[in-house]
Amino acid sequence: MIITNPPVAITDNLLLLGTTDYPIYLVYEGGDAAVVEGGVGACGPVLEQQLAKFGVGREMVKQIVVTHGHPDHVMAVPAFRRMFPGAHVLASQIAAATMANEKAIGFFTKIDGALTTWLLDKGAITESQKPQALAELKIAVDRILKEGDTVAVGGLKFNVIATPGHSDCSLSLFEPTQEIAIVADVTGFYMPATKTWWPMYFSDYGACMNSIRRLATLDAEVVCLSHNAVITGADEVKKYFEGAIASTEAYHKRIVDAVKGGKDPRALAGELGVEIHAQTGSLPVDFFQKNCSLLIKNSLKHEGIAVEK
Ligand SMILES: [Zn+2]
Incomplete structure (x- = not known):
């Protein structure tokens, strides 16, 4: 439940x-x-x-x-x-x-x-x-x-x-x-x-x-x-964790694939921030965009991909 x-x-x-x-x-x-x-x-x-x-x-x-x-x-x-x-x-x-x-x-x-x-x-x-x-x-x-x-x-x-x-x-x-x-x-x-x-x-x-x-x-x-x-x-708990693992992996992959495909990380953070802000508007969109740029940074770091500052 x-x-x-x-x-x-x-x-x-x-x-x-x-x-x-x-x-x-x-x-x-x-x-x-x-x-x-x-x-x-x-x-x-x-x-x-x-x-x-x-x-x-x-x-x-x-x-x-x-x-x-x-x-x-x-x-x-x-x-x-x-x-x-x-x-x-x-x-x-x-x-x-x-x-x-x-x-x-x-x-x-x-x-x-x-x-x-x-x-x-x-x-x-x-x-x-x-x-x-x-x-x-x-x-x-x-x-x-x-x-x-x-x-x-x-x-x-x-x-x-x-x-x-x-x-x-x-x-x-x-x-x-x-x-x-x-x-x-x-x-x-x-x-x-x-x-x-x-x-x-x-x-x-x-x-x-x-x-x-x-x-x-x-x-x-x-x-x-x-x-x-x-x-x-x-x-239900088992399903919850399977979903959490799969969606975290998928989000990470989405970020890595986008950047490898030439997407500018800043533009990507902007888009991902808008996407989550539309689902939970608890704080202004730039708050979510900043958090999405952290996710991008951590995904790229995990894959050893260097990003220009
Ligand atoms: Zn927290």
Whole structure:
């Protein structure tokens, strides 16, 4: 099944909260709970209203796990800290460094403002769910997570898996007894309506493919994506990963073939940016064009193709 509309209980231990575009996961067991994903700023007020509905006591939430240090994955963390006093914030070393960087968080604040407007305009949030301004341009992390660590939530034990490729700082989680995987953006931007992916290997194509393949071998029953959907059921999960692998490879090949065929990489970035912007207009077209130029750079680097500056 493909589940897209929060708030909804996915299993007895897992809630899909936040908004469809920016999901927040709440895992809980035995009176203990953790929030996974740091969302956009609006996820703070949204979560506040959703928690009451499911009767999750705020005192249960003892951990806030950040999958990676991108603007749409950390900006609600300060609000979560206020909501869950005493909860620890967990992230990779590289994500923690980004979150401590005032320049980075200043930039994230601008992106977050644009995303708030977009969510308001399309009715995904209400005026009362607009986020508060951050008190400081820093988001503190209390515990550094790395490959092989465990995040315990009651009797559940989430294994921390380094999944680089989308960013160097991306972490995924897997709970083997419940077969729940929470994957960072590494499997691509999945659009359930069309069952298509926009690959997002912003840091490295080869690392991204390795990370997707590794996540596929977990044989999860539930896969929580960083955007747009939760996939449940072994068959659906298998199909999801096959699709993610095939579409990432195809996008890479499309870029490499185009450039080998004489296409100017800058013109290609312009066209690919327009194409994805037409499918998700969350930010201005130049934002997507910049991201597409990163994909082109990483595809060409992977193939050892030099590009003139
Ligand atoms: Zn990301």
